[in-house]
Amino acid sequence: MRRPIIAGNWKMYKTVAESVAFVQELLPKIETYLAIDKVVCPNFMAIPTVSEVLKDSPLKVGAQTLHWKQEGAFTSQTSGEMLKGYIDFVIIGHSENRAYLAETDETVNKKLHAALQYGFTPIVAIGETKDELEAHLTTEVLHKQLQGALANIDAHAASTIILAYEPIWAIGTGLNAKPEDANRVIGEVIRPTIATLFGEETAQAMRIQYGGSVNPSNMLAYMQQPEIDGALVGGASLKVDDFTQLIKQTAEAKGL
Numbered sequence: 001m002r003r004p005i006i007a008g009n010w011k012m013y014k015t016v017a018e019s020v021a022f023v024q025e026l027l028p029k030i031e032t033y034l035a036i037d038k039v040v041c042p043n044f045m046a047i048p049t050v051s052e053v054l055k056d057s058p059l060k061v062g063a064q065t066l067h068w069k070q071e072g073a074f075t076s077q078t079s080g081e082m083l084k085g086y087i088d089f090v091i092i093g094h095s096e097n098r099a100y101l102a103e104t105d106e107t108v109n110k111k112l113h114a115a116l117q118y119g120f121t122p123i124v125a126i127g128e129t130k131d132e133l134e135a136h137l138t139t140e141v142l143h144k145q146l147q148g149a150l151a152n153i154d155a156h157a158a159s160t161i162i163l164a165y166e167p168i169w170a171i172g173t174g175l176n177a178k179p180e181d182a183n184r185v186i187g188e189v190i191r192p193t194i195a196t197l198f199g200e201e202t203a204q205a206m207r208i209q210y211g212g213s214v215n216p217s218n219m220l221a222y223m224q225q226p227e228i229d230g231a232l233v234g235g236a237s238l239k240v241d242d243f244t245q246l247i248k249q250t251a252e253a254k255g256l
């Protein structure tokens with residue numbers, strides 16, 4: 001079975017002090033769930049401190065993006081070189097960055113190569129807009145995003161990448177995709193696309209999360225879907241009790 005992974009994307013929430021207090025409270029509640037990867041992605045400000053607090057613990061730290069260059073005149077950006085030693089995971093291609101920060105399939109690909117070079121596990125977010133969904137373009141959009149994001153990646157590296165299927169219309173809206181629909185898109189569109197690019201073995205090995213308005217009242221239904229290997233969570237990852245519930249329900253649904 002693919003190892004489930006639950007990642008909290010904190011976006012621009014929580015000060016350094018709040019981030020530290022959160023992980024100190026969360027850790028004892030979830031550390032026994034050893035068969036599940038558990039990740040928090042704090043703001044860059046909090047990464048060094050949170051990383052120090054969680055050193056050698058089973059709760060891992062991720063960044064919300066990175067720049068592909070090692071250094072340079074790129075105001076506001078943070079490189080893999082700077083993140084090295086602090087993180088294990090990095091989110092790439094989040095729809096908010098695609099919408100507000102000019103992220104494209106091409107920059108996702110550059111960031112992906114950089115993340116792999118530094119040994120970070122990338123969580124690559126893909127998904128269609130509401131207009132694309134209504135125009136029945138989901139398959140086409142996901143093909144294009146995957147082909148662009150995964151250009152010039154070899155099959156071995158590809159099998160270590162995590163994908164997050166996040167329908168954009170479901171993010172932060174409370175309009176979550178039906179669990180069966182998310183399962184179908186992953187099983188009938190995303191995995192077959194990966195199989196075409198890298199072969200069936202890689203497609204079956206790759207971990208694919210669902211993301212978009214996941215919370216403790218719908219988590220169990222997502223995790224019961226065989227194609228869904230975890231979740232990328234925004235809002236519900238900001239509360240200790242909710243995050244704990246998400247981990248517990250994953251363990252329950254996957255029989256771990």
Ligand code: PGA
Nearest residue numbers: 171172212213233234235
């Ligand atoms: P949400 O965000 O859980 O608040 O919908 C998900 C995400 O942006 O990854």
